[in-house]
Amino acid sequence: MFYREAGDFKTSYKDDNQTFPIRLDRMGYYIVMFVAFCVVPFFVNDYWVNSVFAPFLIYAIAALGLNILTGYAGQVSLGTGGFMAVGAYAVYKLMVAFPDVSIVIHVLLAGGITAVVGVLFGLPSLRIKGFYLAVATLAAQFFLVWVFNKVPWFYNYSASGQINAPERSVFGVIVTGPNTEAWAKYMICLVFVVVLAWVARNLTRGMMGRKWMGIRDMDIAAEIIGVNPLMAKLTAFAVSSFFVGVAGALFFAVYLGAAEAGESFGIAKSFLILFMIIIGGLGSIFGSFAGAAFMVLLPVLLKNVLVGGLGWPTDLAAHLEFMVVGGLIVIFLILEPHGLAQLWRLTKEKLRLWPFPH
Amino acid sequence: MPEQLLFAIEVTLNGLMAGVLYALVALGFVLIFKASGIFNYAQGVMALFAALTLVGIQQGQVPFSHLINAIFGTHIHHFPWQVPSIIAIILAAGVMVFFAWLVEKYILQHLIGQPDIILFMATIGLAYFMEGFGDMMWGSEIKTLDVGLPQGLNVAIDETTYGWFGYGFFIDNLDLVATLVAIVLVTVLVIFSQYTKQGRALRAVADDHSAALSVGISLRFIWVLVWSIAGFVALVAGIMWGAKSGVQFSLSLIALKALPVLMLGGFTSIPGAIIGGLIIGVGEQLFEFAIGPMVGGATQNWFAYVLALVFLIFRPQGLFGEKIIERV
């Protein structure tokens, strides 16, 4: 009854262009932001950050990235894990080589390096389309992981083949390494997420986003009305890889602290992120968050209920998780190809008319 | 002959036989793709599931025993019997047919007319589901699969080549059997699709769904049929790979090996799948043999993909695929 656009008049195109055109949505957004920045940091402990918040926020960045490529530009990629590895190893090399430079700059640079690698592997997208391209991106996945395993320079010749994040701080607060406090981990991830989500929103609502969606919906028509397909696809690969690279860098430096390419950034990671955007919603910023939250919470929930509550062995719970995830993917694709985001939109549309639906 | 060359020949032969197995998996993909336009990512997991089911039936495992034990606190695991290999194979094939029917009824039916890429992602979901389901049903421990296929060094070849070159080639009997089986299977499939009524219907459906429907071909029947055949091919592939290296999760990864084979051969071509499989089998073995030691080895992980990728840039439709014509 209160969720209305009535009385909320738009008097300029600028007002009409805003992200949350309905007043209640805007308020909701401000409340979420307030809670995220001013409430949560005071209450989080290690368990919550490590099992829920940090993975959720970092995966949300990766999902945003993949959603730009797949959901907006229509190019399916199965190489997300490999690109995350690029971000992780890039930030590691930078951190070790330039210890005095801020970690924030390192993470952004790692994103930039990943963007370059992404463009390289995106080049074939001009010639090959659809699942041919999807399979081709697997080449990136396998090749990149292999490179990071086999070329000792990338892991600084460490005996274990692992990379370990040295201790770095931002404004005097330690954010990487084993001595990081829970709230600091949470905050650095949160800041990156909020800024990147804002960037993603800006890019997708402007001309860049329209070009991407044009390529997605009908590439030939898009080219004929003036979209340069190579540029549109490559920018999608670049921006997407930047996001994924930043996610990989944070995943290694802030969340894991130590990583090994095959284990942390294998093909399972690629699928995980793909599932996030399918379940969350292709072509939706909100969907990237919803999907990331869902895929992070589901295993935690299953584990707590089945293993903790019913006393099942962990491997059985893991098998059930596979079945549930796979089943959900199929169900979502059948019933609601636009994912949780679409369900949310439909609910809001119903709510706008409630209680008089006609 | 110089020893290096003999090594290379031996590597090539082994590569050829690995290629036959890749081709076998790729064949399952091509069949489904031709008849339904679906790129079935779950093909590899189907092979794993088929092999798991075969072993389970053969050894008289109780299905879902882990789950039952967890819920009821019981300790059941095996029935007090063993099933002969041949009967177990027939039963496993039956399970695959039943599975094909389920997939058609509960998934494909509801996705008719969706974009190809949605169908592709649905099969990824299916693959995950089956992986969990297979493990839940039969347990996830590594199992040995033995249906009485000969294994180990083929002595005759070893001795003959030793007689010729002074160097005996190491060829595994199982690879020989697999090659023979693959040849028979491909021949049967080609005969089936070219010379039988169902085969004609299958090709008609592949050409144009609605046109096929309008002349009275049942799409449902064809889809169940082709998924059954793909299930059977998966079973054969599962037996071969399972006998070679045990039935375990990694078996499902052969699907990942088959993908570049398809890209190389073209998604719609049976000869393409076979030749693509052989090229990749030989190519990756030779590459690992010649270049691998210089770059740290394990190049098989990516060689096939990079080869296919480079190839596709120059010929996007693959070796034997139909040329893509774009119109507005």
Place this chain on the structure above:
Amino acid sequence: MTTDMNADSYVTEDGRTIGPVVMDLKNITLRFGGVVAIKDISFDIREGEIRAIIGPNGAGKSSMLNVISGFYKPQEGEVYFRGSKRPQMKPYQVAQQGLARTFQNIALFDGMTVLDNIMTGRLNKMKANIFQQAIWKGKAEREEIENREACEKVIDFLEIQHIRKTPVGRLPYGLKKRVELARALAAEPSLLLLDEPMAGMNVEEKEDMSRFILDMNDEFGTTIALIEHDMGVVMDLSDRVVVMDYGKKIGDGTPDEVRNNQDVIDAYLGVSHD
């Protein structure tokens, strides 16, 4: 009043000014393998006029349009645009030169709203780079608002205000055609190509569309080249007509000239071979 149609520019009976040649096609031949789709065709399009290309099914009209918009590359012949020879170009480069078009089987972006679809028509007018767009504030936002205003004019003109925020996929056929026209018009093209703008429409919708085409030409001075099946519509709308049959040009001139051309009559009504 007699008009000299060969002059550099002249005024039509209804008072519109027809300017010099915008696009000149010389000896175009297009083959697909062994099939000759277009055989040695030459004609020109003048500024401000409505130029129709007609012909029976399979005459090569759509191929001709695709040659003009750069989607097909002819094996022989030259395309002159504003007096200079057009080099080999990608379709998007042709669009940057000021060509816009609609498609026979509507090619809208189904996942976007009507407004976003129309905004894509303005993409060559918006110059903010990717970093400016990422920040949004500043140039990107300014451009967005300026171009939105231009799009709103087109939306008003084509009377589609009510569906502005509707996803295109939900619209009925007739409206989709109109949105597609809006997208092309939003580009402020120097030459607008319409591929069967009235295919599959009922009489009322055809009348609406005819009115839009005439108004566009009249108010904005847009040069239009169109393909159409409906002879009545073509004869009423266009200043000059090219008639094609089996990839060859069999007539070219004012509607009246074409109507009385024996070859054209034969092609349309059939000719007895005895």
